Amino acid sequence: MLKRVLWWGLVSSLLVIASKAWTETTPQMARMDPDGVQRITQVGGNYYFEPEHIVVRAGIPVELTARRVYGLTPHSLVIRSAEMGLDIEVSLDTEGTLIRFTPRLPGRVEFYCDERLLFFRSHREQGMVGVLEVVE
């Protein structure tokens, strides 16, 4: 009986760990709207992006609405890739900024927050990074 309880305890804690790992890395695909634009909303906080893994299709216009959570800490969003034709840098506010781009090629680009307070580690170094994945 005790052995069985221990077993289920082990199994359920493994499931909790697995589901946490899953939610942290689940890619979020942009919504394909009838007007031919793929749309997605992103939020930046201390020190994360949600979602942190965005998936869009190559060659189709993207409208990314990016904002930050309420609070005193400034955040930004930087997405740069010469080969994909991306050169994005915006300061995030709580209202939301509409960012328009069309990724040229499939691939992956790291996005990040470029803020840093004085001599502290940058937000990027504190984990405020994510992946923009462009698929065919």
Ligand SMILES: [Cu+2]
């Ligand atoms: Cu930041």
